[in-house]
Amino acid sequence: MTDFQATKALFDLPQGVIYLDGNSLGPLPKAAPARMEQVMRAEWGQMLITGWNKAGWMHQPRQIGDRIARLIGAEPGSVVMGDTLSIKVYQALAAALGLAKPGRKVILSDSGNFPSDLYMAQGLIASLDRGYELRVVAPEDVADNITEDVAVLMITEVDYRTGRLHDMQSLTAKAHAMGVITVWDLAHTAGATQVELAACKADFAVGCTYKYLNGGPGAPAFIYVAPRHADTAAPALSGWLGHDAPFAFEQSYRPGAGIERMRVGTPPVLALAALETALDIWDLTDMPAVRAKSQQLTTLFIDEVERRCPQLTLATPRDPNARGSQVSFRFADGYAAIQALIAQGVIGDFRAPDIMRFGFTPLYVDETDVIRAAEIIEDVMTNALWDHPDFKVRAAVT
Numbered sequence: 001m002t003d004f005q006a007t008k009a010l011f012d013l014p015q016g017v018i019y020l021d022g023n024s025l026g027p028l029p030k031a032a033p034a035r036m037e038q039v040m041r042a043e044w045g046q047m048l049i050t051g052w053n054k055a056g057w058m059h060q061p062r063q064i065g066d067r068i069a070r071l072i073g074a075e076p077g078s079v080v081m082g083d084t085l086s087i088k089v090y091q092a093l094a095a096a097l098g099l100a101k102p103g104r105k106v107i108l109s110d111s112g113n114f115p116s117d118l119y120m121a122q123g124l125i126a127s128l129d130r131g132y133e134l135r136v137v138a139p140e141d142v143a144d145n146i147t148e149d150v151a152v153l154m155i156t157e158v159d160y161r162t163g164r165l166h167d168m169q170s171l172t173a174k175a176h177a178m179g180v181i182t183v184w185d186l187a188h189t190a191g192a193t194q195v196e197l198a199a200c201k202a203d204f205a206v207g208c209t210y211k212y213l214n215g216g217p218g219a220p221a222f223i224y225v226a227p228r229h230a231d232t233a234a235p236a237l238s239g240w241l242g243h244d245a246p247f248a249f250e251q252s253y254r255p256g257a258g259i260e261r262m263r264v265g266t267p268p269v270l271a272l273a274a275l276e277t278a279l280d281i282w283d284l285t286d287m288p289a290v291r292a293k294s295q296q297l298t299t300l301f302i303d304e305v306e307r308r309c310p311q312l313t314l315a316t317p318r319d320p321n322a323r324g325s326q327v328s329f330r331f332a333d334g335y336a337a338i339q340a341l342i343a344q345g346v347i348g349d350f351r352a353p354d355i356m357r358f359g360f361t362p363l364y365v366d367e368t369d370v371i372r373a374a375e376i377i378e379d380v381m382t383n384a385l386w387d388h389p390d391f392k393v394r395a396a397v398t
């Protein structure tokens with residue numbers, strides 16, 4: 001049994017704020033500043049370059065990868081940290097294409113995928129110049145489009161706008177039956193739903209750690225390679241730390257053993273230290289407990305908001321098993337409404353053209369927050385608090 005009040009107390013949440021945007025950027029673990037100070041002063045400051053060995057910096061990407069593996073149903077030793085998610089998407093997709101059946105040219109994805117994944121695929125296709133095609137279908141049509149011309153299925157498990165959850169088990173099974181390699185983006189599922197990479201026999205997966213995992217802005221991404229592929233997948237981004245013997249400084253690249261080859265360059269030691277403090281909180285729970293609580297919270301939120309706000313249209317699946325850990329409503333003036341909510345202390349976000357998006361994160365959001373947030377949303381909608389010129393000017397970053 002997880003004590004979610006205890007985990008909530010471990011985050012530094014601003015007074016008077018109900019934070020429903022942990023699906024974009026998780027909050028600060030209270031232990032992070034002291035840990036950063038210690039890594040900076042005692043490790044970087046005092047150990048200088050010897051920190052790579054003495055403080056174990058060089059091994060962090062694998063050790064932290066193992067802590068994340070527990071949260072995504074991955075085998076120990078199959079996950080490594082580094083770079084940004086967009087880079088890891090590129091690397092996983094390139095490696096997957098390398099393992100695909102000869103002659104197959106289609107990368108299948110869906111219109112609910114986050115644009116960066118589609119952009120990275122487009123860039124990879126252009127640089128490979130081998131006639132690959134990115135085929136983008138509606139999320140509901142993915143299964144029917146897994147055909148024998150598809151090389152790789154590249155899917156973000158939860159749609160960042162609607163919160164719709166793909167069925168990893170059945171899509172992976174269908175993909176494999178058709179000889180298709182799978183790449184799963186877990187940006188909106190790691191720390192949000194119960195992901196079972198090994199049980200689903202996923203081939204590749206990637207994800208970020210700044211959302212539900214609470215690693216902080218710019219926290220490094222992770223990549224998973226199924227152990228059956230780990231020694232054959234070509235890493236594509238052949239940086240020196242993925243080399244079999246980085247400190248032999250050979251002239252030619254030889255990929256390292258297993259998941260090590262998916263490393264590229266120097267690990268982001270400071271960012272990994274912050275992430276570790278978040279993972280210390282994750283150690284107090286497990287994904288079945290978090291998923292059960294998340295489903296309770298999202299159901300409660302849907303019920304409360306729908307009852308109070310007939311102006312809003314639910315964009316998220318009603319079935320708790322068909323959605324991730326976010327709830328979205330459509331509203332034509334959604335941007336202004338979100339700004340009005342933020343001014344009232346409820347932080348959610350807006351995604352064009354009309355999506356008001358709210359993330360539910362049991363580690364620090366509870367039923368009281370949900371009810372209070374629904375009351376404030378009701379106030380904003382009933383009294384048209386959004387209808388103010390200050391709220392209608394779009395910021396560059398939202």
Ligand SMILES: Cc1ncc(COP(=O)(O)O)c(C=O)c1O
Binds near residue numbers: 116
């Ligand atoms: C599904 C998905 N893929 C890729 C990205 C881009 O990640 P990054 O900015 O870390 O490269 C995001 C979020 O920004 C995302 O949600």
Ligand SMILES: Nc1c(O)cccc1C(=O)C[C@H](N)C(=O)O
Binds near residue numbers: 023187397398
């Ligand atoms: N990574 C982000 C950033 O650097 C700035 C602003 C937002 C983000 C996000 O993560 C966006 C997010 N992937 C989304 O689902 O909308």
